[in-house]
Amino acid sequence: xxxxxxxxxxxWRRRTTKQSVAHSAMxxxxxxxxxxxxxxxxxxxxxxxxWDAPRxxxxxxxxxxxxxxxxISQLGRPIWDTLNIATLGTLISLCxxxxxxxxxxxxxxPSRLFIRPIAxxxxxxxxxxxxxxxxxxxxxxxxxxxxAGVVAIAIRxxxxxxxxxxxxxxxxxxxxxxxxxxxxASRWQVMAYxxxxxxxxxFAGIAVFRWDINIRESTVLGLVGAGGIGxxxxxxxxxxAWPQVSLILLVILVAVVIxxxxxxKVRGAII
Numbered sequence: 001x002x003x004x005x006x007x008x009x010x011x012w013r014r015r016t017t018k019q020s021v022a023h024s025a026m027x028x029x030x031x032x033x034x035x036x037x038x039x040x041x042x043x044x045x046x047x048x049x050x051w052d053a054p055r056x057x058x059x060x061x062x063x064x065x066x067x068x069x070x071x072i073s074q075l076g077r078p079i080w081d082t083l084n085i086a087t088l089g090t091l092i093s094l095c096x097x098x099x100x101x102x103x104x105x106x107x108x109x110p111s112r113l114f115i116r117p118i119a120x121x122x123x124x125x126x127x128x129x130x131x132x133x134x135x136x137x138x139x140x141x142x143x144x145x146x147x148a149g150v151v152a153i154a155i156r157x158x159x160x161x162x163x164x165x166x167x168x169x170x171x172x173x174x175x176x177x178x179x180x181x182x183x184x185a186s187r188w189q190v191m192a193y194x195x196x197x198x199x200x201x202x203f204a205g206i207a208v209f210r211w212d213i214n215i216r217e218s219t220v221l222g223l224v225g226a227g228g229i230g231x232x233x234x235x236x237x238x239x240x241a242w243p244q245v246s247l248i249l250l251v252i253l254v255a256v257v258i259x260x261x262x263x264x265k266v267r268g269a270i271i
Contacts, residue, residue, distance in 0.1 A: 060242060067250060068243035075232060075251050081146050082228035082255070085221065086214035089153025094207055096154070097161035104162060105169035108195065119162075127159030131217045135226040149226035153214050160213075161206050168202035169195065205267055212263035219252045229255075 102108045104119035134152035142148055172195055180194040222230025229252060236244040 063240075064242035064246035066243065067247035068241075069247065071244050071247055072251070075229060075248065078222070078229040078232045079251060079255060081149075082218045082222075082230070083215070085146060085149040085153055085218040085226075085228050086211060086259075088150045089218070090157060090207065090211040090214050092150070092154035093157030093161055093210070097158045097165060098203075100158065100162040101165035101169060102191075104166040107172075107174075108169055108191070119166075123159040123162045123166075125159070126155055126157075127163065129156070131156040131221065132224055135221050135224050139225050144225035144227070146227035149218060149221040149228055152221060152226060153218055156217070157210050157214060161210055164206045165199065165203060168199045168206075172198040208263050208266045212259050215259040216256055219255070 100119050100122055103110070103115050104123060106112060106116065109116040109119065131152050134155050135148055138148040138151050142151070176198065177190060177194040180190050185193065218228050218230075220230045220233075222228040222232065223234045225231070229248060233245065233248045233252075236242075236248060
């Protein structure tokens with residue numbers, strides 16, 4: 001904006017004086033908050049261990065290489081359990097997320113005043129708690145094992161899938177729905193022929209994407225006793241068997257890369 005100079009010429013400035021002062025005050029406030037936070041973190045940090053971290057990392061790397069390749073024969077069942085946890089958990093979550101999504105979408109819910117808030121609460125509640133926390137709670141209730149991992153993954157995925165799906169439902173083309181409604185179709189027929197075909201590509205993409213995420217999450221559920229390859233990782237870490245740890249990490253990496261490749265191929269075919 002133009003500002004008059006003493007000699008009468010216009011000088012273009014990005015901000016007025018008031019805006020510049022407010023901008024500077026904002027930066028100073030941010031720096032002050034950062035300094036206070038850094039002071040708190042620094043006081044709670046044992047800096048000796050931080051400075052010694054490179055040496056410790058080098059020592060662990062020396063102990064972990066080469067991996068114990070013969071141990072791979074004992075990882076077949078755990079990695080299969082991990083894949084089952086991710087796959088079954090995803091399927092269960094999709095079965096539960098679909099009705100929740102239809103109840104949460106403003107254009108399909110039976111009641112915006114009562115049912116929609118409940119559906120949105122379910123979405124928020126299941127998304128706000130990490131799968132590891134769900135696994136800890138479920139292990140205390142139903143005991144350790146693969147089943148607890150499956151249920152933990154399923155509960156954690158409901159909110160994610162339902163949120164993306166109900167947003168897709170709200171973005172459908174209303175003209176197609178109105179055309180089917182004008183033929184005298186029932187509510188269920190409108191949903192089956194006017195809404196579902198429009199959201200199927202989004203549904204398929206959400207399902208594959210969530211399965212890919214669940215592969216990653218299920219690899220660490222064993223650390224708290226929920227089965228899978230994470231259980232082997234936890235056991236190896238407890239006895240400081242670093243060559244086994246490095247091999248398990250390599251297997252997890254390969255599994256994640258394969259799942260990412262499969263997910264990308266499926267999403268590409270859908271799109």
